[in-house]
Amino acid sequence: MSSAPTLSIDPAAFHADPYPILAEMRAGAPVCFVPELGATLFTRRDDVFVQEKRIDLFSSHQPDGLLTRVMGANMMRKDGDAHMFERKALFPALSPRTVRDVLAPQFRDIVQGHIDRLKPQGQCDLVTDYAMPVAADALRVMTGLTNMDAADMDAASQAMLDAAANYQRDPEVDAKGYGYAARVQTLIEERLPELRAAPDLSIISVLDQAGLSVDAIAGNVRVIIGGGQNEPRDAIAGTVWALLTHPDQRALIAAGQATWEDAFAEYVRLVAPIGMSPRRVAKAGEACGVDFEEDELIFFMFGSACRDSAHFADPDRFDLTRDTGPAIPFGAGPHFCAGAAASRTLIAGYALPMLFDQLAGLTLDGPVPFAGWAFRGPTTCPVRWTS
Ligand code: HEM
Numbered sequence: 001m002s003s004a005p006t007l008s009i010d011p012a013a014f015h016a017d018p019y020p021i022l023a024e025m026r027a028g029a030p031v032c033f034v035p036e037l038g039a040t041l042f043t044r045r046d047d048v049f050v051q052e053k054r055i056d057l058f059s060s061h062q063p064d065g066l067l068t069r070v071m072g073a074n075m076m077r078k079d080g081d082a083h084m085f086e087r088k089a090l091f092p093a094l095s096p097r098t099v100r101d102v103l104a105p106q107f108r109d110i111v112q113g114h115i116d117r118l119k120p121q122g123q124c125d126l127v128t129d130y131a132m133p134v135a136a137d138a139l140r141v142m143t144g145l146t147n148m149d150a151a152d153m154d155a156a157s158q159a160m161l162d163a164a165a166n167y168q169r170d171p172e173v174d175a176k177g178y179g180y181a182a183r184v185q186t187l188i189e190e191r192l193p194e195l196r197a198a199p200d201l202s203i204i205s206v207l208d209q210a211g212l213s214v215d216a217i218a219g220n221v222r223v224i225i226g227g228g229q230n231e232p233r234d235a236i237a238g239t240v241w242a243l244l245t246h247p248d249q250r251a252l253i254a255a256g257q258a259t260w261e262d263a264f265a266e267y268v269r270l271v272a273p274i275g276m277s278p279r280r281v282a283k284a285g286e287a288c289g290v291d292f293e294e295d296e297l298i299f300f301m302f303g304s305a306c307r308d309s310a311h312f313a314d315p316d317r318f319d320l321t322r323d324t325g326p327a328i329p330f331g332a333g334p335h336f337c338a339g340a341a342a343s344r345t346l347i348a349g350y351a352l353p354m355l356f357d358q359l360a361g362l363t364l365d366g367p368v369p370f371a372g373w374a375f376r377g378p379t380t381c382p383v384r385w386t387s
Contacts, residue, residue, distance in 0.1 A: 002040045002281075002298075003291040007032040018275065018373035019316065022304035031288045039278070039297040040290070045308035045326060048300045051287050052333035055079050058279035058287075058298060060335060065278075067164040070177050071226065072219030076335060083334060086220060089210030090338055093142065093203045099341045102201050103141065104349065110137040111350040115358050123365055123384035127377075130355070131236035138346050139228050142339075143221055144195060144202025147187050156180040157229035160222055161375070184225065185218040224339070231273040232343050234377025236351045239267040241368045241381050242318050243356070249320045250356075258320035264348040266320050269312070269327035275303030276374045277331060302328055303376060361386035 007029050014021055014036075022043055025032055030044040042048050051058060061079050062068060068077050075086040092098060114134055118124050136150035145153070163177020188204055192214070195205040203224060207217045243250045243263060252258035281296040292298070307315040311326040330337035337343075356362060366382035 001293065002031075002033055002296055004031045004033045004040045005029045007034055009034055009036050011036050014373050015371060017370075018303065018376075019307060022301065022307065026304060026308060031290050037299070039299045040292070041299045041301050041304075042288070043301045043304040045305035045311050045328065047288050048302065048305045049328060049332045052277075052279075052300050052331065052335075054287065055282075055334065057282060057285045057292070058300075059282040060279060061282075062278070062280050065280075066166065067223070067226075070160055070163045070181055071222040072181070072215060074219040074223040076223050076227075086207075086212065086216070087334075087338065089207050089212060090203065090220070091206075093201050093206040094338050094342050096341050098201050099345050103138075103342055104345050106141045107138055107346045108350050108354075110134060110141070111346075111354050113137075115354055119359065119385075122386075123382070126240055126381040126383050127233065127237045127379065131233040131240075131351070131381075134236060134346070134351050135229050135232040138232065138342075139225065142203055142228065142342060143224060144191055144200070144204035145184075145187055145221070145225075147190055153225065154229060154233075156184060157225045160184075161226050161230070164226070165374075181218075181222055184222050185214070188218055188221060189214060227274070227337075228339050230375060230377070232346060232351075234271075234273040234375070235264065235268055235343065236347055237378050237381045238271050238273070238370075239263055239347065239352055240355065240362075240383070241364070241378055242267050242270070243352075244362065244364050244383070245368075246318050249318060252320050260348040260352045261344065262320045262324075263352065264344060265324040265327070266318060266322065268329040269306045269324050270316075270318055271370070271376055272303040272306050272329040273375065273377055274329070275372070275376050276301050277335070300332075302331065303373065305332075359385035 009021055025043040030047060031042055033040045042051055059079050060077050062077050075083050111134055114130055118129060124130060132154050133150040136153040139153055140146055140148060159176040159180040162173050166173045191204055199205050199209055203221060204217060207220060276299045279298050281292045281294055281298060283294050285292055306327045306329055309315050330340045362383060362385045365384040368378045368381045371379050
């Protein structure tokens with residue numbers, strides 16, 4: 001066990017609202033061992049920013065971890081050259097140029113299609129009726145899994161993530177997660193002959209063109225479905241909630257004093273959709289004055305780092321005028337989110353502005369509960385509009 005001070009938490013309270021507990025940790029025990037999570041947490045922004053780059057000590061390679069078992073070997077759980085090879089192979093599918101020239105026009109059409117479908121209804125749950133299908137359709141385009149529909153994509157993402165967090169080994173959760181993992185591979189194998197005949201810039205195609213095996217493609221596509229579905233969903237619905245509950249901030253956009261990019265960046269700072277990224281201690285060593293033993297588990301707490309008052313004045317406030325530069329909701333090391341540019345374009349370029357422009361009188365229609373600390377977002381977001 002690490003030499004960090006031990007700090008016990010109430011897991012239910014942490015799940016409901018981790019921020020007061022994380023603030024206490026940052027102030028009093030910024031690197032602390034939490035027995036209920038079986039891990040040592042790094043909670044300050046500068047510690048996460050520096051230590052995440054020490055891959056010799058804090059490794060992503062976790063071959064026995066649940067995520068690797070469910071999803072298969074993938075770039076997120078590799079280090080060094082093995083990681084870089086797959087990361088470089090993925091680049092053409094999500095590069096700024098591909099986002100601008102290939103993905104952006106498709107994102108715009110996807111968003112328009114969902115707004116046209118919803119507009120006559122006058123009300124909806126923004127999480128399940130808008131943010132979820134927008135994120136899923138964008139992911140179908142990015143991955144090349146056009147033989148999957150939006151609901152299936154969402155179900156696959158949730159089932160595989162649930163199995164990857166199934167520390168209680170519930171057999172039903174495992175059966176569902178591993179079932180969807182197998183289905184994803186079948187769907188990739190179904191698409192490969194077409195993509196080999198006509199290669200494109202989809203994730204499946206670029207990984208295949210770089211020579212990855214079908215198993216390696218499947219491992220990476222599964223992890224991208226896991227991370228690329230819920231996070232844009234949570235960021236879309238969450239940013240809408242933040243703007244509807246802070247009309248003064250929304251007015252800044254209307255007045256041209258802030259942008260949709262500012263709103264997206266400030267929301268993911270305030271409520272990081274991925275609050276934590278785990279690492280395994282690769283060898284005994286020291287960091288931030290704490291001694292670590294080989295094979296311990298540590299968590300880099302992005303959600304906490306993004307509310308560190310050393311960088312953000314009044315960090316619990318939603319403020320579009322602040323400098324979000326030091327925020328790290330997409331990570332701060334070699335595993336920095338490969339989908340960050342695509343997400344920004346989908347959400348700040350289309351999903352937010354088109355929704356507010358086209359649904360007049362958009363307003364909240366009920367409470368918006370939030371849940372989670374490793375993954376966090378609104379569980380429902382009822383809204384209505386006038387025309
Ligand atoms: C708002 C949306 C998103 C957020 C907040 C987010 C956040 C993150 C975070 C925190 C990490 C881990 C970084 C680390 O450990 O240092 C990550 C990794 C990753 N993300 Fe995202 N993500 C989002 C959307 C997406 C999308 C849409 C895709 C792909 C289509 C994607 C692909 C990836 C990949 C491939 C990795 C692993 C990169 C590597 O291991 O080198 N993400 N993301």
